[in-house]
Amino acid sequence: MSHAGPDADGPPPPRTAGSRPAHPSPGDGANGTAGGVHRSRVVAVLGTAVLVWLMALLCAIAYQPVSLYDEGVHFDYLVKLLDGHALPAVGSVSSELTLHEWSCRGTVWLTELRCADPVGNDAVPQGGVNYVLMYGPVYYVPTAVLAWLLQAVTGMSLFLAARIVSSVLFAAGAALMVVALLRWGVRARVAVAATLLVAAAPAVLFQGATVTPDALTLGYGAAPLLLVRWRRSYRARMVAAVVVAVAAALTKPSYVPIAAVTVLVVALFPAPGVPDGSWRPFDRSRVRPVRLVGIAALAAVPVLVSLLWNLWRTAPLPDGVPADGGLNETLLSTDRSLPALVLDAFGALLQPLTIGTWPQAAHLTTLAQIVQIGLVGGVLVLLVAQAVPWTSVSKWSATAAAGALVASGISLPVTFFVLYHATGTQPRYALVLLPLFAAAVATCVGGRRTATTVFVGALGWAAATLLTLLALAS
Secondary structure, eight states: OOOOGGGOOSOOOOOOTTOOOSSOOSOSSGGGOHHHHHHHHHHHHHHHHHHHHHHHHHHHHHOOSOOTTTHHHHHHHHHHHHHHSSOOOTTOBOOHHHHHHHHHHOBTTBOSOOTTSOOOGGGSGGGGBOTTTTSOSTTHHHHHHHHHHHHHHHOOOHHHHHHHHHHHHHHHHHHHHHHHHHHTTOOHHHHHHHHHHHHTSHHHHHHHHSSSGGGGHHHHHHHHHHHHTOOSOHHHHHHHHHHHHHHHHTTOGGGHHHHHHHHHHHHHSOOTTOOTTSOOTTOTTTSOHHHHHHHHHHHTHHHHHHHHHHHHHHTTSOTTOOTTTTHHHHHSBOOSOHHHHHHHHHHHHTOGGGSSOSSOOHHHHHHHHHHHHHHHHHHHHHHHOTTSOTTSHHHHHHHHHHHHHHHHHHHHHHHHHHHHSBOOOOGGGGGGGHHHHHHHHHTTOOSHHHHHHHHHHHHHHHHHHHHHHHHHHO
16 A cells, blocks of 8 residues: 555555654663653753743843833733733723833833833823734733733732743743654754754843743744644644644734744645655645645635734724824835835844844854854755755755745735835744754754754853843842
């Protein structure tokens, strides 16, 4: 019986010479036993989660101002949920508690602290209008509930409690990334190293330590990798992919590209148990035109859900009243052509780790640039290298990363241009793509010595980040 390709309905074909198994042989476990491998993987996942959480927690505590990356309005969304026990009205102005946090902590537009005399909405950009209230509730509802519980138990401020909850969600995403890389046949040490190299980058860590849906960036980035290797039927994997994609679309509009890519990757990539080198992604006998049409329709589901949600949330607004308070029209409006904006978008998305953020330390910035070059450059090399066959796991993952980048680089500027005739694609929108890039590079790292070297280097970077944060917090 022949193998059924993506459906995984038939038995896998026998392994050919030189092919890699879908799951690696014991190599990082004690004595190579099954129990040793399992223990080493559990330690890798939990250890990474704890270390990433400690870094994010220190960053959340040490950084006092309200982040310039819309943290104030994201926090205000939580406050409105807790106050009204329902989705807040789009176009509402900031709450008193949000104004208090801005005044006591300061932010990019308020450098003089005035806790005793909080600013009013008239002093807030866009008249204090909260411009993210049309976002879906996937991040906000659980964060609001958990932050409220943490505040009730500890007595800390709701703002700090929300940051701590975000740091926990961020660490959970790091754990998922390690699990996904292990499922892709990456050594445990390399999986931990790849995750730490991404998570410890200031641009990524800062998002995980502040109140923002971007705290989920590692989790959503790892989702397609994890679902591809989920040992269930093709239908079950596709249902899970669509569910995750819809959740991503209802988390943040900039996650729509990775949501669509999640469906495409799960639909078109090899099923679990298919040996490396035995699958042909463009075999017409296995990927029929009718199926491709269905896959394209499913990939469009998160796009449609995001659009319908936005229309529903903004429908009550009077004609001529923008949901974002006019933010895009006043600050980001442009007369440039769409092709120019697309080129700018790719330029921004190709350098996500070098954006100005905190902690600002020369050695961390340099390390982030090195990691960025390694991830982006590694994917480009894998795509063009003839020595890497199209049936290899490295080429699969590099294709997924490049596809996600292309989808983001086109869809994001087009959306801004069509809706607002504005430019708004930022480098941080590519952070969710980094697990895909890391997977492509990590699958090429072989040999114990190389794995150990990468592992030690990643631990060194994490230690440098922790020491820097401790110094800034003291």
